[in-house]
């Protein structure tokens with residue numbers, strides 16, 4: 001049954017039969033174009049520069065296209081230099097231009113470079129409609145570029161016309177801007193859509209810059225990682241999440257993110273830290289190699305790190321007590337400590353404590369915050385909830401993000417789908433109802449959205465559930481039995497540091513299990529795949545990121561510098577274009593300067609995940625389905641309004 005009101009609205013939009021017909025023809029043409037390229041990244045962990053690099057080179061896609069076009073006329077060095085110009089046009093142009101000694105030389109370079117860039121843009125845009133390409137062009141040059149792009153050299157007089165146009169661009173001093181514009185257009189065209197499979201935040205120095213990049217990106221979605229949810233939780237009013245994000249920033253020497261990027265005053269916390277804490281080897285910041293810190297700076301961070309960790313441990317206690325359904329009583333560690341003998345008993349075994357810093361802990365009421373601690377955390381919460389930039393970033397995370405995504409037949413999820421040992425979906429009882437599998441993830445997400453919409457409520461169930469998503473056994477984002485933060489600070493025995501993983505992380509090697517999980521999400525197991533982040537793939541030990549006969553792909557390859565020694569590489573990305581899926585393993589990214597001066601583009605090794613038997617078209621994608629629906633509606637409009 002056609003909804004008449006809806007048709008009225010459509011009729012207003014199109015106005016005439018010809019316009020409806022034109023739109024139908026247009027949409028049908030789009031359906032037959034090859035599917036656009038999807039780009040998957042995960043576990044960026046604040047490594048903005050490395051992320052920028054894979055975005056700018058389209059995971060090697062830009063260079064591949066340059067080679068396709070120019071291999072015959074350019075040598076390897078020239079190809080690399082040209083590719084670098086596409087990645088970092090402003091900086092590279094400055095370097096290149098500094099070598100020229102005459103105006104004529106520069107003019108020649110402009111003519112050749114702009115000519116090549118136009119060819120590249122034409123090639124990269126061949127699978128898009130003109131209107132889509134137009135949107136990717138630099139606004140101020142749209143007209144000129146379109147003239148140049150769609151030129152036909154055969155006509156002599158036209159050739160003249162184009163040469164004149166290029167000459168004028170150069171003489172009017174517009175060539176640099178045009179080159180920059182064309183470079184960004186190319187970057188944009190090689191990747192149609194970006195998926196970020198979680199963990200933008202923590203450990204690395206620039207998550208806020210990544211967020212700004214994503215906000216400006218033409219087409220992106222995000223599957224929240226446990227670290228992203230931790231930041232969402234803090235913003236949504238969870239004090240324990242807030243203590244965690246500051247603790248992690250202190251641990252990795254990233255307090256600048258809190259202070260400078262988000263404008264939060266850490267003075268009250270520092271005062272508290274100075275009052276109660278001294279040096280402590282367990283709390284010295286990591287990652288001090290790239291930045292020399294004075295002894296005094298290190299000491300300040302060490303003290304803050306202790307102060308906020310103790311606040312965190314104290315804040316965990318009341319949540320665990322008021323939420324028995326979370327079954328986290330074994331994490332009431334401050335209560336378990338024997339303060340007199342400085343030891344703790346875990347799973348029946350007693351361990352000596354080391355590097356303790358319990359100056360603010362009252363053994364009688366270990367989880368009680370001092371008045372000063374209360375004030376500090378309340379002030380911090382007020383500041384982060386009023387940080388303009390953080391508000392923007394968190395709203396964006398909510399708008400573009402979710403716990404999982406079904407996209408073009410695949411399931412994208414940061415962590416796991418909690419399973420029992422026997423491979424069934426692990427059930428959890430929440431507020432008197434039992435959930436498992438997809439339903440469990442859906443209810444988790446509802447709590448996140450509920451808490452986010454009510455930032456003034458700090459102790460309600462939904463807010464506590466965000467913390468559970470960070471650290472709880474049944475959390476699809478964490479997926480481990482317990483988070484052993486306390487043990488790693490205070491107990492030497494490594495056996496206590498182990499975080500036992502949910503069976504999912506072993507069973508995902510099995511094809512049938514992956515098929516079952518795809519079905520749980522109503523996806524076709526013959527065609528779909530699960531795309532995962534979260535657990536670093538240890539290439540170094542021979543671990544394969546492509547699992548379960550290609551049904552499971554794990555793309556956490558270690559953008560995070562802190563984890564690169566475990567993985568042996570510097571991150572994976574996944575590309576999915578009309579020909580199939582390819583996994584790209586990236587080698588270490590040193591710096592932009594290295595790329596610019598030595599043309600040492602990060603070496604990337606590509607591996608085929610699958611090849612499509614027939615080139616995939618837009619009509620077989622999510623967007624295609626939407627377009628088909630639109631065409632249906634337009635046909636109804638024609639039938640009901642114009643065909644009498």
Ligand SMILES: O=P(O)(O)OC[C@H]1O[C@](O)(COP(=O)(O)O)[C@@H](O)[C@@H]1O
Nearest residue numbers: 199226227251480483484485499534
């Ligand atoms: O390496 P760190 O800073 O000690 O952090 C370890 C903690 O991070 C986690 O691995 C979670 O972070 P990831 O999502 O990046 O794996 C916890 O399981 C663990 O307790």
Ligand SMILES: [Mn+2]
Nearest residue numbers: 199225226534
């Ligand atoms: Mn993670």
